[in-house]
Each structure stands twice: as C-alpha cells, then as structure tokens.
Amino acid sequence: MTGHVLTARLDSVGDVLVTGPAVRAVAARAERVTFLAGPRGRAAAELLPGVDRVLEFQAGWVDFDPPPVTATAIERLRSSIAALAVDEALIFTSFHQSPLPLALVLRTAGVGRICAISTDYPGSLLDVRHRPDEDLPEPVRAVSLARAAGYPATDTSLRVRPDLPDARTLAGEPGYVVVHPGAAVPARRPSPRRSASIVAALRRAGHRVLVTGGPEERELTATVAGEVAEDLGGATDLPMLAAVLRDARVVVAPNTGAAHLAAAVGTPVVSLFAPVVPALRWAPHGVPTVVLGDQAAPCAGSRARACPMPGHPCLDGIADEAVVAAVAKLAAVERTALDRDGLAERTA
Known part of the structure; x- marks a missing residue:
C-alpha cells in the first residue's frame, strides 16, 4: 500500500x-x-x-x-x-x-x-x-x-459516488429526455435558437423533455425550454444534476461537463460535438453515444473558443430529425451490463 x-x-x-x-x-x-x-x-x-x-x-x-x-x-x-x-x-x-x-x-x-x-x-x-x-x-x-505510476487499472468507465439525491423530488418519474444546451466555451454549444428547435422536435416525437443548466444559464434554459419543456435551469447542484441525468433515458448535450456526468451515471448521450477538439479524445466515454456535428469542419482541431465560421455550421447545421433519430436509437438500446451493475450500486 x-x-x-x-x-x-x-x-x-x-x-x-x-x-x-x-x-x-x-x-x-x-x-x-x-x-x-x-x-x-x-x-x-x-x-x-x-x-x-x-x-x-x-x-x-x-x-x-x-x-x-x-x-x-x-x-x-x-x-x-x-x-x-x-x-x-x-x-x-x-x-x-x-x-x-x-x-x-x-x-x-x-x-x-x-x-x-x-x-x-x-x-x-x-x-x-x-x-x-x-x-x-x-x-x-x-x-x-x-x-x-504503478497503479494497475483496467476499468476506464466513469463513475460517481452512489449517494446521490432522489431526483424525483425535482424531475418527477424517470424516463424523460434531458437537453443540456450550455457549455463554458461558446464554440462548443449550439445557438439557443437551434437548441429550442431540437427541444420542440423531441416534444413532437412524444418525449417528455427537461432542460438543465447552471445558475448563470437561466436565461438560456428558459429560452430553450419555451412553453414545451420543463426548465430546470439553476435548480440543481452537481449531485442533483447527476441524479436527474441518471434517471433520464437519453441526454442530449454538447461537449461539456454534463455529457461526462451523464456517462458517469450510465446514461446514453447524443453528443452535439463541435470539432474544435477531437471527439476521439473528448466524446462521452463508456456509454452508448451518437456523435452529431461536422467533424471535418474547417475549425477542426483549432481549440477555438468562439466559432470562426459564420452561422456556426458544425452544430447549428445539425437537423432536428437527426437528433430525434439518435434519441430514438439510444432509447431503444438496453443499458449495458456495466451500467446495470452501476445503477444497482447507485440506487442502493
């Protein structure tokens, strides 16, 4: 030791x-x-x-x-x-x-x-x-x-502590879709208009949709949720956000902490991924994931914080139908054995 x-x-x-x-x-x-x-x-x-x-x-x-x-x-x-x-x-x-x-x-x-x-x-x-x-x-x-450094490891799955709060007190019964529209780096998030359109399309497809974000993102989440989704902007600390994501069927998010938090609680992710950093390195790891976004866009690998391309095409060019189809695909996938074990631990 x-x-x-x-x-x-x-x-x-x-x-x-x-x-x-x-x-x-x-x-x-x-x-x-x-x-x-x-x-x-x-x-x-x-x-x-x-x-x-x-x-x-x-x-x-x-x-x-x-x-x-x-x-x-x-x-x-x-x-x-x-x-x-x-x-x-x-x-x-x-x-x-x-x-x-x-x-x-x-x-x-x-x-x-x-x-x-x-x-x-x-x-x-x-x-x-x-x-x-x-x-x-x-x-x-x-x-x-x-x-x-001398510490053998084979398990590369993300995990969080099991003692998460009961998300039902805030989010209701499990089985919803979470859309998390924000990211600290502007180049890595879709425009509010596109995120709102995605939410509306998911609602038309029959999903109950929750929109999450930090306290500083309340204006963004209100815009994205509109009149059709539940706005949880600013309502969660990180443990509660983890619990909300855990109980979702699928999470839709850009390259941001919430996407990795979803992976850490075993929830499939539709990753709206701007190629300013490589998806190979930074896409959600260890859970079923669909990566959307033009990974060959001119900004690829640039590490740009603000999108250098007019109209932010790599993310705002993602069609609503593509997101809806990706959510349907992931919602139909049985959670992996690794996640079922983890879920049993998390809810113990």
Whole structure:
C-alpha cells in the first residue's frame, strides 16, 4: 500500500470526471487520497469514488479566467500541501497543459514522488515522466498515467459516488429526455435558437423533455425550454444534476461537463460535438453515444473558443430529425451490463 497520495486536475467538471477511473486505481492501493481541484472542478472531485479530501486552488496557468500568480497564493498552496504530509502525487492534465508549475510547488512542499504526463523536459521535477499516445480517450489517457505510476487499472468507465439525491423530488418519474444546451466555451454549444428547435422536435416525437443548466444559464434554459419543456435551469447542484441525468433515458448535450456526468451515471448521450477538439479524445466515454456535428469542419482541431465560421455550421447545421433519430436509437438500446451493475450500486 502507498500512504497519502495527491491527485490533481485543475480545470473543469468534465476534466475532473474523466480522471475518475485513474483516481479509483490509485485509491485501491493508497491509504488516503486527496484531490487538488480548481474552483470549476471542485464539485466534480467531491463526487469521485475513492477521494477522501478535496483541496482547492485556482491555477493561473490552467484556469479559463487565470488569476495573477502571486507569491502569496503559491506559498499558501505549498504550505497546505506540506501540512498534509503527502507521499506521492499524480498530476493529470490535458495534452496542451504543462504539469511542471504544479510539480515545482509540490516538490518544494516535500512531496517525495511526483508523476505526470509531460512533453517538456522536467529535470528533477518529475520522478515518473509518462508520454502516452495522445490520440486516446481522456479517461484512457489518465489511466495510462496511473499505470505508469504503478497503479494497475483496467476499468476506464466513469463513475460517481452512489449517494446521490432522489431526483424525483425535482424531475418527477424517470424516463424523460434531458437537453443540456450550455457549455463554458461558446464554440462548443449550439445557438439557443437551434437548441429550442431540437427541444420542440423531441416534444413532437412524444418525449417528455427537461432542460438543465447552471445558475448563470437561466436565461438560456428558459429560452430553450419555451412553453414545451420543463426548465430546470439553476435548480440543481452537481449531485442533483447527476441524479436527474441518471434517471433520464437519453441526454442530449454538447461537449461539456454534463455529457461526462451523464456517462458517469450510465446514461446514453447524443453528443452535439463541435470539432474544435477531437471527439476521439473528448466524446462521452463508456456509454452508448451518437456523435452529431461536422467533424471535418474547417475549425477542426483549432481549440477555438468562439466559432470562426459564420452561422456556426458544425452544430447549428445539425437537423432536428437527426437528433430525434439518435434519441430514438439510444432509447431503444438496453443499458449495458456495466451500467446495470452501476445503477444497482447507485440506487442502493
């Protein structure tokens, strides 16, 4: 057994969720696991099985709205980690992020063994420098780091803690379709007009539709729900959103945390996926999924935050009929044995 292990992922909800399989592998051999998360990902870290404690830090080299990197902030993080007496750390990152700034802080905090994926020369900052094939699904990529660090893992399915709230208090009886129209990056979400049209088409097809979103998305969800769907914008924290998604037959969402949360509770996903990042890496993992959107659009691989193409064709060009057909296809698929086992655990 390893002693106290720190696992770190400093970005958003979906980014944290896709590290879940690797964290479970670490937890299987560690006496204690602390997860270092950014403010956007903290709630997701608190849902991960195997995590004993969550520490929060907003990293100026990772966050979408980076704060100044100050000596005071770095010293506060260093002293917090030093006080935890961490034996080992695994730093999880996306391919375009460097683990080395955090590795430097961890090294000065006395962490004896540090493991990360790094294309840059790490000098003495890393004890395990892992360089995997980058064209892997993000959960598989994270698990590959855990394996390189000495934590065997074969299960790459996403999971959350079983003690979710009862979604029926908010969403009613299970069996609905959830449409989650928002995403933090504008290029990754359809226009409100297109999302509203999709909702209306699903209603005409006979589905009961719930529209979900965060507190800052209430105007968006109200527009998308209109008079035909139930608007849950701002009504859920992350555990309740997970429960609502768990009880859905299918979730329709762009490339955003809710899509990965749906995968973590075993619900099939119609992924409205803008190709600014590769679907191979970032599509929902481990559940039946239909990816819609022009993956060969000119913006493919650009990592653009705002769509560079007039009319946002890769997403707004998706026909209502294509979404309705994808929902029908996934609703007809029996949930996998993996999900049935997970569902039994989640509702225990």
